[in-house]
Amino acid sequence: MLAEPDATVLHGSGNSMMSRNIYHNKNQDSSISISKMDVIIPFSPDVPCDNNGQRMWWAFLASSMVTFFGGLFIILLWRTLKYLWTVCCHCNTKKKEAQKVNNPANSQAADGTPKGPDEKDEVVPASEVGWMTSVKDWAGVMISAQTLTGRVLVVLVFALSIGALGIYFIDSSDPIESCQNFYKDFTLQIDMFFNVFFLLYFGLRFIAANDKLWFWLEVNSVVDFFTVPPVFVSVYLNRSWLGLRFLRALRLIQFSEILQFLNILKTSNSIKLVNLCSIFISTWLTAAGFIHLVENSGDPWENFQNSQSLSYWECVYLLMVTMSTVGYGDVYAKTTLGRLFMVFFILGGLAMFASYVPEIIELIGNRKKYGGSYSAVNGRKHIVVCGHITLESVSNFLKDFLHKDRDDVNVEIVFLHNISPNLELEALFKRHFTQVEFYQGSVLNPHDLARVKIESADACLILANKYCPDPDAEDASNIMRVISIKNYSPKIRIITQMLQYHNKAHLLNIPSWNWKEGDDAICLAELKAGFIAQSCLAQGLSTMLANLFSMRSFIEIEEDTWQKYYLEGVANEMYTEYLSSAFVGLSFPAVCELCYVKLKLLLIAIENKSELGESSILINPGNHVKMQEGTLGFFIASDAKEVKRAFFYCKACHDDITDPKRIKKCGCKRREIQSLFGARPRSPFSLWPQTETCHLVWAPIEDEHPSTLSPKKKQRNGGMRNSPNNSPKMMRHDPLLIPGNEQMENMDMNVKQYDSTGMFHWCPSKEIEKVILTRSEASMTVLSGHVVVCIFGDVTSALVGLRNLVMPLRASNFHYHELKPIVFVGSLEYLRREWETLHNFPKVSILPGTPLSRADLRAVNINLCDMCVILSANQNNIDDASLQDKECILASLNIKSMQFDDSIGLLQANSQGFTPPGMDRSSPDSSPVHGLVRQASVTTGANIPIITELVNDSNVQFLDQDDDDDPDTELYLTQPFACGTAFAVSVLDSLMSATYFNDNILTLIRTLVTGGATPELEALLAEENALRGGYSTPQTLANRDRCRVAQLALYDGPFADLGDGGCYGDLFCKALKTYNMLCFGIYRLRDAHLATPSQCTKRYVITNPPYEFELVPTDLIFCLMQFDHNAGQSRASLSHSSHSSHSSSKKSSSVHSIPTTNRQNRSSKVDEIR
Incomplete structure (x- = not known):
């Protein structure tokens, strides 16, 4: 608000830069000082300015002060007149209105009907919205951020304010007051345009304001008063005054509001951080502008002689060292106004610095380190893993998911958890930084789901806390995660762990949950109990299955110990691969034998896709199943590369090859792939022509050479399977093909079994x-x-x-x-x-x-x-x-x-x-x-x-x-x-990654360990929580015809000759050809490899031994054996008569030791147990 004390002279026409004249002689005479001031304001012939050099800073300041105080006076005068008018002239009206309120009956006639318009009391007409109210509402909508127009206007005003502040930074390098030609000064024209826009926006704000007085005293209004009028004065006087234009920096306080309008700031911490920073910076820049003004102008009572030349940025530096209490002393205020301002600024600035800066640092330090967003890479899939994220769960998952035995895993793993990882987990993420990323957030928050690009993820895996004290609560949490993810992206594939079997039913209530599209729930209680139950049927099977579905590296041991053979089997895993066209037309046992002997692969099951597109898995189906194009096989092998042999195998090219490693893609295979995937895939299995039903039908196993026995004879001889000396080819009944067989005849159709x-x-x-x-x-x-x-x-x-x-x-x-x-x-x-x-x-x-x-x-x-x-x-x-x-x-x-x-x-x-x-x-x-x-x-x-x-x-x-x-x-x-x-x-834990890479793996393991649980059965249990009995029909009896796990002894029976030093491969082929048994492992005594006899009865499992593996008589062989319909008929009747006779003898001999009242009850319990 003061003028430039230093005299500057323009050198040369058209030169806008001014050089400062230094006073070499300081005379104490006031007249001399006044004469010196007459040449302070520079001028040139092309700028019509005051030739006397008279400063006009008071005109700029007066325009602002008159605007502010004049408007304030008018508002106060209007309020005073309005109050006097209300008090003096409307007292009677208020009393009448109060009487109407207290006596509403007066407004009605004696008969209760309202008075007419011609009566004494007039009816007050309904209030209508006046034009002033309409204009006020329109102005309010225009300046509010609730509409698109309002948001655009608010953002535009803020942007123009920052632009005006930028022009101030540019002009701050010029003298405080100088002559300017509006038509030639480009910055002045832009500033004029900005301020015209500010004036219009000020009018809108004034119209929309409910309280004009408080509006007039707002910070933004004061900023307009001291920045807009001086621009118009500068155009009129052809001169500019830097003055109070630095007040535009106060607009930075609204920066957080603008970012919220743009939906950039969404969290409370980010809003608070931007608020603190904007207040601190705007106060800092505004105070620097005031120091720049007074220090470059000087004190008016000193005739502006005590000024110093400081740039604006030097003033910014001065204010910072002052606020921080450092005060180097290299730059300081010389004017009295500057020093007086610094006294008061230190009180407020120091307090602000001491409170704002630590809080800003704390907010920045507490800012989520993992709060960014995932950037998808073209050509690379990613999965999202959430739920129970700990060092143990993540390390187990990554160890199996990124195992080297898998084919090239071109999948990026994105972990999402609401708690930041500890140092150990963070180090684990860093070790796998090329394929693993972590983001802090919750899957229950749609914003966090958008950050990890859940809609484009290949799958979402939810880990459960297996050790939580409340399994139902943990399952409920995971179900809520599934609901949130499916609500955000219904098409996403979800694989979740569940602890309790009965909680799986809740997943069926989610509309977008579809197990046919890849959604799976891995119930740990169900599978754990199933593994243990299978060990009750074949001890050690739980270990073998667990190793098959886990990725283990091969550990070689030179010593001849039980660990050597165990670890060789541990290196095997379960894989799937499409079978080559060379297997088309062959029966399952023939393909299985060829794969084991020639390709060194163990085929245990195939996938069946019906004409309706539904798939099921057939485990060791027998020789009545013929392979066709596109059959998917389930193999046991040491790595994925070995399984490729089943796809590349070509009879013409590889028939005479003895080394399976040489079986690679040939020219025939390339043409086969084109023909295979160019046409529509056919059903991967076929049944004998006799079956003409839409259900899964198991045809009788026939010898390749026609038998001379009649069908009846074959049925009667079906029981030869149990004899160690029976024929290699045996028959099985099929209740669908032979509805009059003995099984149906001997079964009471009215009894639910x-x-x-x-x-x-x-x-x-x-x-x-x-x-x-x-x-x-x-x-x-x-x-x-x-x-x-x-x-x-x-x-x-x-x-x-x-x-x-x-x-x-x-x-x-x-x-x-x-x-x-x-x-x-x-x-x-x-x-x-x-x-x-x-x-x-x-x-x-x-x-x-x-x-x-x-x-x-x-x-x-x-x-x-x-x-x-x-x-x-x-x-x-x-x-x-x-x-x-x-x-x-x-x-x-x-x-x-x-x-x-x-x-x-x-x-x-x-x-x-x-x-x-x-x-x-x-x-x-x-x-x-x-x-x-x-x-x-x-x-x-x-x-x-x-x-x-x-x-x-x-x-x-x-x-x-x-x-x-x-x-x-x-x-x-x-x-x-x-x-x-x-x-x-x-x-x-390994089932999570195994299921992701192949959803058929989980179906296979359920088929193996649960005894036949299906999605249909799960839906039934979800309805009633109990099994429902049903009458035996040909269709339900056909479901009995499926493989089961058993153990085959070698010390006696048809395989005794192979038990003493024979080869496992010979046993495999003999069991497969003779009994349709599929051998897949050995349960061997721990010390069987020792030359001396041992009393230890502990056994260990050997998975998928090689063909030349030597057998010992004490070995038990894991095998998948076929169901025999005839095995239970004679045995059942024999068992019934035997138990009846011995039970009766036992009761008669033991009757003296049992009270009479308990005999019948105990007898029924004994029969039930048997």
């Missing part, structure tokens, strides 16, 4: 009291060949889902007499909660007690059981990880330390009409072909087959006292896991 799908044995619901056994009743029942389930749990424990354990043991591909009785030993209160899902399964009983009681264990004849399963429902309720498995470990050690008298076991078994397996080789059911062959006797608990469930992998070291496993050893390398006596749910 199977569930409605025909996949499981079924019985009417039973009350739990009818299956409860006392200790004495269990002892006199003399159980054998059964499954003992030791369960720890109480009323508050989470349910483990025992139905998933029982269902595979009650699969319909077993005959009724083959079903192993199941005895639960545990808390009755807990088992009551589980019983609702178990009451429809036959041969299930309960012994209330504790697995730690040896008396209870002896009562259920644990020494004669086929398998003892140890489970706990209390594992996740303990914080200390090392103590989570204490109950299971104590129960396992307790059983192993027990001693038994074998003579008592034999006596009890014979009294029941039961000969222990292995003692009588003449029994058809004890044939090695039939299934698992148990030991003749058990005298110590260490020989009892046990499988123990563990939560913490490191606790496996406590199960075996004779092993040398290190606590840091991975689970799959420990002896209990290799022997199949321990199982941990952590081995199922």
Whole structure:
């Protein structure tokens, strides 16, 4: 607001730069000083300015002051007159209105009708919106950010304000006041345009303001008062005054509002950060502008002689060092006005600096390090992984997902979690930075889903916390994640982990959930129980399957130890590949044999796609299935490259090749690929022409050479399968093809023996009291060949889902007499909660007690059981990880330390009409072909087959006292896991990546371990939470015709000649050709490789041995055996008569030891167990 004290003279015409004249003589005479001031303002002939050099800063300042105070006076005068008019002239009107309000009856006539218009009291007309109100509303809409026009206008005003501030920065290098020609000065023209726009916007704001007085005193209004009028004055006077134009910097305070209008700022922290920065910067720049003005002008009472030349940016520097209390002293204020301003600015500026700067730094420091957005790379897919993100879960996932045995994994993994990773997890991400990115956020927030580009992701994987104390709450969280993701992108493929089987039903309620499109729920409780159940049928199978579906690297050991053979099998995994056209027309066993012998691949199943597009998996279907183009095979191999041989194999080019590594793509194959994928794929399997039904039909297995037997003869000879000396080619019944066969004739069609799908044995619901056994009743029942389930749990424990354990043991591909009785030993209160899902399964009983009681264990004849399963429902309720498995470990050690008298076991078994397996080789059911062959006797608990469930992998070291496993050893390398006596749910983590790469893998593993659970069955269980019985029909009976896992003994039977030094490959081919059995592994004694005999009975698994692998007589062979319809007819009747006679003799001989009131009840329980 002051003028430039220094005299400057223009040198040369048209030169806009001014040089400063230095006063060499300072005279104290005032007249001389005045004469000096007459030449302060520069001028030139082309700029019509005051020739006397008279400064006009007061005119610029007066224009602003008059505008401000004049408007303020008018507003106050208007308010005063309005108040006086209201008080003095409208008192009577208010009194009348108050009387009308207090006496509303006066406005009506005596009869209750309103008064007419001609009566004394006039009716007040309805208020109408006046034109002033309309204009006010229109102006309010124009300046508000609620409409597109308003947002554009607000943003434009802010942008022009920053532009005007930029022009000020440019003009600040010129003198404070100088002559300017409006028509030649480009910056002045632009500034004039900006201020005209500001004037119009000021008018809109004034019209829209409700309170004119407060509007007049607003910061933005004051800025306009001191910046807009001086521009018009400068045009009139042909001179410019830098003056108070720095006040435009105060517009920066609205920067956060502008960014919110543009939807750039969305979080509270970002808004707060921008607010603090904008206030700090605008205050800093505004104060610097004032110092620049007074220091370059000087004090008016000193005749402007004490000025100093400071650039604007030097003033900015001065204000910063002043606020920060540093004060170097190189730049300082000389004028009194400047120093006085600095005194007050230090008080406020220092406080602002001390509070704002730390808070700004804190906000920047607390800003999400992983808060960016994912940028998709062209030609590269990405998946989103969310849920339970910890170091353990992520490391297990990445180790399997990025395994080197997979083909080139060109997939980027994006992790999304609402908690930032710790240092260890961050280091893990950095090690995989080329394929892994982490973003902080929640899948429940659509904004975060947009950041990770979920709509373009190939899939979304949701990890569950397997160790949470409340599994239902964890499942509910994951279901909400699925709902949020599906709501944002219904087409995205989701693979989620679930802890409880019954919670899978909630996923079916999501409209966009479609398992046919790749959506999958990996239920850990279901698969864990299924793995353990399969170990009850073939001990060690849980370990083999877990290794097959996990990616393991080959570890070579030179020493001849059991670890060497175990690890060779561990390196095998499950892969899928389309079969070459060279296999078209061949039966499944022929293709399987060719793949194993020539390609060194083990084919175990194929995919069937119906004409409707629905796919199903056929496991070892038999030689009635013929291969056609486009058949997808499931292979066991060590890496994905080996499986390519099945696709590249060409009979013309590779028939004479002995080294499978030389089988590569040939010219024939290229033409085959073009023809294969150029035409519509055909169904991958065909049935014999006799089948003319739309359902899956299993035709009889026929010899390649026609048999001379009649069909009836063939049916009668079907039972030869159980004889060790029978013909290599055997027949199977098909109830669909032969509706009058003996199976249908002997079956009561009015009795429900199977569930409605025909996949499981079924019985009417039973009350739990009818299956409860006392200790004495269990002892006199003399159980054998059964499954003992030791369960720890109480009323508050989470349910483990025992139905998933029982269902595979009650699969319909077993005959009724083959079903192993199941005895639960545990808390009755807990088992009551589980019983609702178990009451429809036959041969299930309960012994209330504790697995730690040896008396209870002896009562259920644990020494004669086929398998003892140890489970706990209390594992996740303990914080200390090392103590989570204490109950299971104590129960396992307790059983192993027990001693038994074998003579008592034999006596009890014979009294029941039961000969222990292995003692009588003449029994058809004890044939090695039939299934698992148990030991003749058990005298110590260490020989009892046990499988123990563990939560913490490191606790496996406590199960075996004779092993040398290190606590840091991975689970799959420990002896209990290799022997199949321990199982941990952590081995199922690999199913997430396996399912992503091939969704058929999960279907295959469900088919193998669940006994036949299908999506249709899951939908049925979601409706009723229980199996529904159904009458036997040809269609449901056809579902029984499916493979099951068994163990083949080599010490006797048709394969005894191969057991002593024979080759595994010869056994494989013989079993496949003769019995349609598909062998896939060995269960070998741990010390079988030693030259000296050993007393150790522990066994370990060997997966997919090579052809030349040498066999020993004690080996048990894992195999997939076909279902035989005839096997159960004679055996069932024999078993029924045998059990009836011996039961009656037992009752008569033992009647003195049982109270009369309990005889009938115990008899029914005994029959039920059998």
